[in-house]
Amino acid sequence: MEVGGAYAHRFHDLLNFLELRTLIVTDIDSVKPNAERKRNACPVAEGLYTSNACLKDWFEAEVTPAQLLAKTSAEKTRGLRRIAYQIPEGNEPGPSGRSFEDAFILANLDRFQLGQGDVASLAYEHAADQKKSAFALKYAIDDTNWNVPRYIAEGLRWLAVGAPVVDTQMAARTMAAVVEVVGEAVAAEGGQGDA
Numbered sequence: 001m002e003v004g005g006a007y008a009h010r011f012h013d014l015l016n017f018l019e020l021r022t023l024i025v026t027d028i029d030s031v032k033p034n035a036e037r038k039r040n041a042c043p044v045a046e047g048l049y050t051s052n053a054c055l056k057d058w059f060e061a062e063v064t065p066a067q068l069l070a071k072t073s074a075e076k077t078r079g080l081r082r083i084a085y086q087i088p089e090g091n092e093p094g095p096s097g098r099s100f101e102d103a104f105i106l107a108n109l110d111r112f113q114l115g116q117g118d119v120a121s122l123a124y125e126h127a128a129d130q131k132k133s134a135f136a137l138k139y140a141i142d143d144t145n146w147n148v149p150r151y152i153a154e155g156l157r158w159l160a161v162g163a164p165v166v167d168t169q170m171a172a173r174t175m176a177a178v179v180e181v182v183g184e185a186v187a188a189e190g191g192q193g194d195a
Helices: 008-018 053-058 065-070 100-107 119-128 132-142 150-160 168-192
Strands: 022-025 030-033 039-041 081-084
Touching (some): 008 053, 081 150, 100 150
Parallel strands (some): 022 081
Antiparallel strands (some): 030 039
């Protein structure tokens, strides 16, 4: 199911109740205040905040992009849920995208003519010029030989592990104990009778 980033956090309780292993893929959405103190989109390295409601709910309201980039796999996992957002691309800590599009560009630098300069800023600017649906369709249908951005690959590897293995003998013993307790409760209730 796809849910916009502003609403994904509203499903956490339902997902916990249903015990569904869930990967939440979202954007880091870095922002910084302008002269009027309004928060505007910016490259991750310049960001002071995130505008992503799901990330703020998962961590804390004032979490910074730098703090997000430092989060461990354990901090990104809660029970059967895991959150994935842009992380630095490359073997060494490299630049990080703000959105899927610039993360995709950073993961596939050989496919894009960015010019000279700070590669993260150039990828951010190039991504801003793209139409999201056209960009996604091009690389989903027409041009399929590309590298998956690290944050998506990391999240999919977590999801592929599957649900924890259930100890069937322990589950059987637990069920037997529950049935016994319920049976005793029903027998006790039946023994009291209704007048």
